[in-house]
Amino acid sequence: MNAPMTDEERFRKENPMSEFLRMERMPHIWCPGCGIGTVVNSFAEALKKSDLDMDKVAVVSGIGCTGRVAGYMKFDSLHTTHGRAIPVATGLKLANPDMKVVVVSGDGDLTGIGGNHFIHAARRNMDITVICVNNFTYGMTGGQVTPTTPTKANASTTPYGNYEYPFSLPFLADACGATYVARWTSLHARNITNSISEALKHKGFSFIEVITPCTTLYARRNRLGDGLDALQYYHDDSEIVHGADTREVDIEFQSKIKMGTFVHREKPTYLEAVNTHYANVIGDEYQLYGKTTPEREAEKKAQEQANQGSK
Amino acid sequence: MRKVAADPKGVDSGSHFMDGDHALAEGALAAGCRFFAGYPITPSTEVAERFAERCPHVGGLFIQMEDEIASIAALIGGAWGGQKVMTVTSGPGFSLMMENIGLAVMTETPMVICNVQRCGPSTGLPTLTAQQDMMQVRWGSQGDYRIIALSPDSPQECFDLAIEAFNLSETYRVPVFIMTDETVGHMHEKVVVPPAEQIEVLDRNWYTGPKEDYRPYDFTGNLPAPMVKAGDGYRFHTTGLTHDERGYPAGSVEVHKKLLDHLIGKIDNNVDKISKTEDSGLGDAEVVVISYGITSRIAAKAIADGRKAGIKVGAMRLITVWPLCENRIREIASKVKGIVVPEINMGQVVLEVERVVGGRCKVISVPHAGGAVHDPEVILDAIKEAVK
Amino acid sequence: MRFGKLKQKTGIVHINKLWCKGCGFCVKYCPTGVLELSKEYNHKGYHPPYVKHADQCRLCKFCEVICPEFTIYVTDEEEENHSA
Known part of the structure; x- marks a missing residue:
């Protein structure tokens, strides 16, 4: 005899996300106020709207908080080593060109340890979509400085403030040859969805940076409050500048954030x-x-x- | 697993005069490998070059990645994408690959990795021969695991073992290494490529059951679960984290033990099926030379000279170096006075031989710092010492 | 304003209190102020939201998208009634 469903079981089953998430793995490990879940929702919304065959979608992640996305999403998925999501995705795409391969990973993973792969996949116009959840920190290891941490921001390995110059990821992607580049914050969930929709349709290397809060580490160390404070900052200090010159979209500590679709051009894929x-x-x-x-x-x-x- | 004849498109049948590196590429193509990701490094580059040249004609894809880390990562993606995959490298590149060799082991991803060995440490003697990565291939990535490593002694065997390596990697879902060296890699000899219908290749063990029942892993401690490929609707997950049969992360001591018992068991429980040696003169031998790769060809001269001098000396050539055929070595050790192990390193495989022999007979290491092969005289001296 | 036969959409908000981590995103960014954080605690010790003004929900589903915990979803009242 089947036991009656508890509320939680019913919720797992009837949640529209159950088509996209491995519901048996919920709840997830991310902290309160973290933006990764919102990005996953926005990605799922984009998939819902697309006419893609969901069996032909693969999600590849590296290591770190965002690295867990591959394991939570109900697609063919590979949770790889630190920084290597892009070359694994490259291999998957080239071995099985019918696949729509999406990399979801963090700023440290994609542009720190995996920076070399990032620039070369962009250079080759490899036909994959890369979603970078940029929270300016290595979350899983406890809030160390990353290649995107703004100068002056505090991190556990720059306890007196960061003295390095950060990457501006849209500029980096653009300069390396990416053919679709967009940036949003995790507050702009609808815009993220629209950008991911465009990226999924786009042929070639598409890159979407999503600025997200890391409440437990980056925000706490820099006394920026909680998740709501982060979203308030995104609300107050973001500005949509579609087609902006990517040389002018860098982010300083708590500065204005320029966002939008910066690059959208056609070029043969690899x-x-x-x-x-x-x-x-x-x-x-x-x-x-x-x-x-x-x-x-x-x-x-x-x-x-x-x-x-x-x- | 389905045995099939090789796809004739990839088989360049006939007699060739080619070097070991080119023979490796031909062997891989004959085995059905159609995806190659690599990065140039002496003395292995010719394998990649041959593959790049042949690819567009046989329906394969070659990509030169940005480094060796990317190369092996691409193989993991390529294998789960459904292809038979290979890369090739030498010492420094091999070191770079180590982390993702661990990922391939953990995710039980079939692939073939060739290491055309050169002298180290570091850049060392880039153009000169060595067998110095034999322990690195065995233990190089973090954690406990098992792999399979083969060692060809001729260009012909490079071709033959490339096919064997793919078949083993499909059977055991493990990275299989072809540990050749600069000498064999650059040595030109006759290589006979048989007609396609005479080459036996193993198709991947594809899962065909109901989608909801699919489990990418099966921790039996013996043969691994069948595989699926991306795009077929199985929605598999695979991770480098300790995982359960579904491939989901499972951070418990119990699951980890089960997983490790399986990763190690599937090789250890099948040593007799995996391991191959070429033996000669073992019947009456009082001394046995255990060697592998190019060194066994040098040892053959010393052994012939020893026999001429009246010493009862035999040879065991390890075609499969890892897993080591421990039972057979133990058996030999209980019958002979001594075992001689020449290798172009400061004594690596000999350490395992000593452990296995466990004092049953003398074990004499004949090391060589690398850059050249042994002088057969040195091996002969060791044989004379062993028989005393 | 008159829109002929066009009817306002109304949604039903489904909240799974167990997974909620009390970030408050849904409460703050609901454009019609449907939700409020409750005084009660869930088993993790967070205050999950509850539906305070059910009739105000216009089915925009922003709470569903902004919720990082996948713990809210919204269904169309009309469809629910229709299928029931």
Whole structure:
């Protein structure tokens, strides 16, 4: 006999997020007032609105608080080593080009230890979406300084204030060749969703930075209050500047935050470049994983026609 | 697991005159490897070059990553994406790969990693031969685990073992290493590539049951669970954290023990199936030379000279270095006066041989600091010493 | 203003108090002030929100998206009644 469902069980089952989350793993490990959950919600909203086959979506994360996203999301998912989410995602995408591969990871993971991979994936215009949850700190290890920590901010390894110059991630991504670059704060959940929707449709390296509060470490060490205070700051001091010159969107300690879609341009992706190049050099017999380019194109066309027919 | 004939597209059948590095690439292609991520490093680069050249013609993809860390990380993604994957490197690059070798072990991801060994530590003698990474391959990543390491002694064997390595990695869901060296890597010899239908390759053990029942892991301590690939709707999760059968993180002492017992057991319980040696003259031997890779070809000269001088000396060539065939070595040790272990390092595999022999007979190490192969005379002297 | 037959949307807010960590995002950013933090504690020691003005919910679902704990969702009252 089935036992009647408790409220929590019913909630797990009936929550619309149950399509996107491994509900059996809830509640999650993130702190009160943390913004990662909001980013996950916004990502799920974007997936809901997309016409993607959910079986063809993969989530790859590195290490850290945001690194746990892959484990919570109900997709093919890989929780990898520190900094290596992007090369794992690259391998997955290239080995299985039908996949829509999304990397969700933190600022330290993606641009500190994984910085080399970040710049090269952007340079190659690798067809993956990278969502960077930027909370200006290494949360999981206790609030150390990261490559994005604003100068003067306090971190556990800069206990007298940070004296380094931080990365401005949109500028870095843009300079390295990313073809879609956007920034929002975790308060702007609808905008994050819209940007992720655009990024999922975009062909090539898309990068979305989301400024989020780390209440337990960054905010506490810098006496910035709780999650609500962080969102208030985002509310009061953010400004939407679509198409802004990425050289001018750096963030200083508690400064104005410029956000919006900064870069949106078309360029052949890595795989498109590979295929076009070899089709030119080798001709029609060139093939990838058992299929020649004409075969692939015919298949794609048939698929598109089938999709249109079903609509 | 399904045994199939090799895909003829990847098999360049016929007799070739090629070096060990190129033979490795050909072996991988014959085994069905269609995804290669690598980074140039002497003396292994020729493998990558051969693969890059052959790829577009056989339906494969080659990518030169930004470093070795990215290369092996890409293999993990590629394998879960459904491809047979390989990378190749040498000492410094091998060191960079260590962390993600651990991830591959932990996530039970099949892959083949070739290390064309050169002299270390550090940059060392980049263009000269060595066998100095034999312990690193065994223990290099953090934590306790087992891997499989093969050691070819000729370009032909580079080809043969590349296929064997893929088959083993698919069977045991473990990274398999081809620990060759600069000498074999750059040595040109005749390599016979058989017709595709004569090459036996193992297809990945794909899961075919109901989606809701799929578990990416099965901690039996023996053969691992079948695999799925991304995009097939199984929504697998895999992590470097200690995990349960679903692949979900599980931070308990009990789960960790079960996991480790499995990772170690699946190799240890199958040593007899995995391990291969080439033996000669063991029947009447009073001394046995245990060697591997290029050193066994030098040892062969010393052994022949020893026999001429009337010494009853035999040879055991470790084709599989790890896991070590401990029972067989113990058996030999109880029958002979001494075992001689020459290797181009300061004494690595000999440490394990000594442990296994446990005082049953003499064990004589014949070390070499690297950069060249042994002088057969030195090995012969050790044989004479052992028989005393 | 008159909108003919157009009706105001009304939502039903479902709150799972057990996972709530009391961050207050839903209370503060609900545009119609439906929610309030309760005085009661959940088993973690946080004050979860409760629905104070149910009739004010306009089904925008912002609480659902901003909640970092996945512990709120909103359904359409009309659909609920229809399916019930």
